[in-house]
Amino acid sequence: MAPDANAGGDQHITEVSGTGVPIPGDDVDTDQILPAQFMKEVTFDNMADYLFYDARRDEDGELNDHPLNRFDGASIAVVNSNFGCGSSREHAPQAMMRWGVDGIVGESYAEIFRDNCKSLGIPAVTADHETVVALQEWIEANPDGHIDIDVEGETVTYGDTVIDVEVDDAMREALVEGIWDTTALMYSNRSKVDETVAGLPYVEGDD
């Protein structure tokens, strides 16, 4: 079988939609999103079970009223600033995706987290604080309300409201054009990589 460098990352993601779940708080780190104790698995298969594991449970280990417990079935997470900071663990967005999150609206994201979302085909779009809080409040009042993220048009629609959002250029281009699997993109440039490597004294020196 010939190598298949592109396995699924050629899907065009122009819009995602569904009901929402607010995950309020600034600087929500990836240790909270996916505590380290649950990373001791060699696949991502079970990660949904561990999403916000500590935050979702009370002292007795029972599920509490964390939004993820109240908005089961949601597809759009709405978060605040510097979401996903800290550890680079892709386990965090993997857990969100496997739980059901198809898109994220937030004030801002940590860079590695946003990169990981792009790798997984999860649009992570941004809006200002007031706009995000208004959407979070709307979800609380309308748990069954439909939210639509238009990645290409850079808008989010909920109820009668349409808001402008920003999508990072590389993320928008990658998702809309169906080129978010960077392994496939870069694999086709192998001969060019060899040229670059040839110009690096430290690689040559080790051969």
Added chain:
Amino acid sequence: MSEGTLYDKVWDRHKVTELPNGQDQLFVGLHLVHEVTSPQAFGMLRERDLDVAYPDRTFATTDHIAPTEADKRERPLADDQAEEMLSALERNVSDSGITFFGFESGKQGITHVVAPELGLSQPGMTVACGDSHTATHGAFGSIGVGIGTSQIRDVLATGCIAADKQKVRRVNVEGELGEGVYAKDVILKVIQDLGVDGGVGHVYEYGGPAIEALDMEGRLAVCNMSIEGGARAGYINPDETTYEYLKGREYVPEGEAFEERKTYWESISSDADAEYDDVVTVDADGLDPLVTWGINPGQVIEISEPVPHPDDFEARTDREAAEQALDHMEIEAGQSMLGYDVDVAFLGTCTNGRLSDFREAARILENHDVDEDVRALAVPGSETVRAQCEAEGIDQTFIEAGFQWRRAGCSMCLAMNDDALEGDEVCASSSNRNFVGRQGSKEGRTVLMSPAMVAAAAVEGEVADARDYLDDGPTGGAGGVEEVAD
């Protein structure tokens, strides 16, 4: 747009092409692999029938799950999940022809400690690892970035990452550090000044007298915590300190080849007239040791200062974060961190698990015992560091003081092995993150500080000023450190 900086030069040397999504394809000169974030990536490669493109540029070790008690390192590991992760790594590196520093090699340890000490990390490289503390390697004048698992797949399969070029912020650290004040204090000060997300979208170029005066291990500690300030990468231009450190290390060429390589290293330094996207100054003169009082690394004060009141912060987000922090830490605004009760002392990690860190802590532990209520762990960052400490007899200083002397690993920094906080224990920690739950207990409380401060806290059973234990110590903690000893 920056121009003529080390970042620009290294980027240009490693840029393969521009991708259709607008990102650059960047060759990764050094790929470091560990057991936790890589098995899924190797799995993805197998699904696609792809090989590792540059096994000679890829090096692996085990750190996150590594047991740190000698008898627990026998195989199979008692923890089935840890054993499975380690076995998977061993299979993957063996199948791919990747050099692996396992327990038996004598070189095992935390990736960001191992690669520098073996001379794998060098100036002018691009370094990637599935770990956010990869910025550490920037201490040599390289670009080190933490990546997710899908990007690990990218690097394994293509030798490259897809990346957006960032803005370059020059961080000038002015002043001279007093006795008992270290690189750790400098980077905590930088994060305090610039914020935990201040570096998002930026690479930090650290410079100025306080940085240039640091030895390589200090520089590694500074660059290590770039990500805690939101900067994915941070670096320091290479100089004689860098070259002297590299000379004679296992993976560094010798003789004429060294000189040739050095020509390249010198060529990638930022030009004197380099242009930066912005320049900031951090004043480290007369700095007191810093400790965190909250639940992110930016919630930090000099030991002489009181814990701030939420109202002291201008930004709404900072006020809210301060409220949460006071609540979690069970501490009042206005009180001093001095005297804050400590249950656990933890010395080690990719930030502060190097020889100089243990030497400094040992200075304090000479002739002092760990408080009887404190559980104290000394975890060398690598087996090489452990051997160095043992050759100097430092291990005995720790053991006699009442520390547990452990084997190398990430240990209680993130508690993926058996080393974890219990309940609401307070840990005086030389690690890098004080996030809620980070050290293995969601009620656990972390106070970040330098290794010397960890040793002092271990002795007193509460947060203390390490300078009281050092020669030429402070005069009452009023911030007036007058003397700079060597």
